[in-house]
Amino acid sequence: MDAIPSSEITSEHVYRSRREFLGGVGALATGALALSGCEAATVALKPSGAKVAGADAKAGVGADGLRKEMTTYAAITGYNNYYEFSTDKEAVAGLAKGFALRPWTVTVGGLVDKPRTFAIEDLVKLFPQEERIYRHRCVEGWSMVIPWRGFPLHKLLALVRPRAQAKYVRFQTVLRPQAMPGQHDDTYPWPYIEGLRLDEAMHDLALLCTGLYGKALPPQNGAPLRLAVPWKYGFKSVKGIVKIDLVKEPPKSLWMAVAPDEYGFYANVNPDVPHPRWSQSSERPIGAGGRRRTVTFNGYADQVARLYTGMDLRKNF
Ligand SMILES: Nc1nc2c(c(=O)[nH]1)N[C@H]1C(S)=C(S)[C@@H](COP(=O)(O)O)O[C@H]1N2
Numbered sequence: 001m002d003a004i005p006s007s008e009i010t011s012e013h014v015y016r017s018r019r020e021f022l023g024g025v026g027a028l029a030t031g032a033l034a035l036s037g038c039e040a041a042t043v044a045l046k047p048s049g050a051k052v053a054g055a056d057a058k059a060g061v062g063a064d065g066l067r068k069e070m071t072t073y074a075a076i077t078g079y080n081n082y083y084e085f086s087t088d089k090e091a092v093a094g095l096a097k098g099f100a101l102r103p104w105t106v107t108v109g110g111l112v113d114k115p116r117t118f119a120i121e122d123l124v125k126l127f128p129q130e131e132r133i134y135r136h137r138c139v140e141g142w143s144m145v146i147p148w149r150g151f152p153l154h155k156l157l158a159l160v161r162p163r164a165q166a167k168y169v170r171f172q173t174v175l176r177p178q179a180m181p182g183q184h185d186d187t188y189p190w191p192y193i194e195g196l197r198l199d200e201a202m203h204d205l206a207l208l209c210t211g212l213y214g215k216a217l218p219p220q221n222g223a224p225l226r227l228a229v230p231w232k233y234g235f236k237s238v239k240g241i242v243k244i245d246l247v248k249e250p251p252k253s254l255w256m257a258v259a260p261d262e263y264g265f266y267a268n269v270n271p272d273v274p275h276p277r278w279s280q281s282s283e284r285p286i287g288a289g290g291r292r293r294t295v296t297f298n299g300y301a302d303q304v305a306r307l308y309t310g311m312d313l314r315k316n317f
């Protein structure tokens with residue numbers, strides 16, 4: 001892995017200091033950053049190292065046992081799953097370096113009244129960019145805590161006016177084999193496809209990300225536009241988005257096509273449903289050492305459990 005330029009390290013330091021400052025002026029921070037009732041906000045107001053009632057601040061573990069300390073910029077940008085570039089997590093950043101992010105368009109269509117194609121630079125100007133700290137749990141059993149910048153997906157969907165027949169949202173990653181060496185590996189049916197049920201996509205926690213640690217999103221993290229769905233396994237958080245379609249049927253994701261017995265459509269984080277090849281009951285927080293227990297919906301149950309009332313989450317895994 002390449003050495004991290006000092007400019008980026010400085011930026012992380014400044015970002016963390018700003019967090020601590022905001023954490024110290026609760027009322028202002030609440031107004032500026034918080035989402036009422038969201039764990040994202042709770043985390044945002046407890047910067048690493050800050051004194052938090054009932055928490056082990058040093059270890060970054062809250063009273064609820066959940067990790068709240070942000071993963072370093074170096075780890076978030078140096079340990080990546082982005083199979084279009086490589087299946088080697090530490091090789092992705094190097095291979096993605098210089099990946100062209102302009103021109104870039106995002107087409108939003110399908111069962112909508114107002115289909116549109118946006119130039120990415122216009123799209124990011126349409127909505128205020130928010131900062132949200134989310135936990136990220138990869139299906140492989142590792143986790144991070146990531147300070148994203150972005151805007152809720154529901155704002156974009158509202159703009160195109162989904163029709164009544166639209167029940168699901170399908171996301172498609174860019175197809176650019178000349179710049180993405182992994183797309184020559186035909187074990188995988190490129191382009192990468194992911195999907196959400198429309199009500200999941202409309203949930204305020206579903207975030208379209210444009211930045212990380214207060215700066216532009218690096219290519220290895222899915223620039224210029226990637227999804228973060230923090231209550232689901234990481235593979236649902238599709239990167240390099242060029243197309244979003246409102247559809248009638250559940251989209252077949254790349255992972256469902258490759259291994260339907262291992263990867264379901266829902267992929268909600270669930271410590272009680274093991275992957276066929278490993279347990280999901282605990283996770284390895286990157287940069288923190290040791291293992292932590294994994295929690296249902298990755299700790300976002302209060303916000304999202306209502307989406308699944310009456311569903312058997314073992315069958316709908
Ligand atoms: N297009 C695309 N999106 C993707 C992936 C991928 O290989 N291709 N990997 C997924 C997986 S498995 C994870 S864990 C996250 C990793 O995001 P990060 O590298 O920003 O942490 O991206 C997800 N989105």
Ligand SMILES: [Mo]
Pocket residue numbers: 081137138139140233234235
């Ligand atoms: Mo993942």
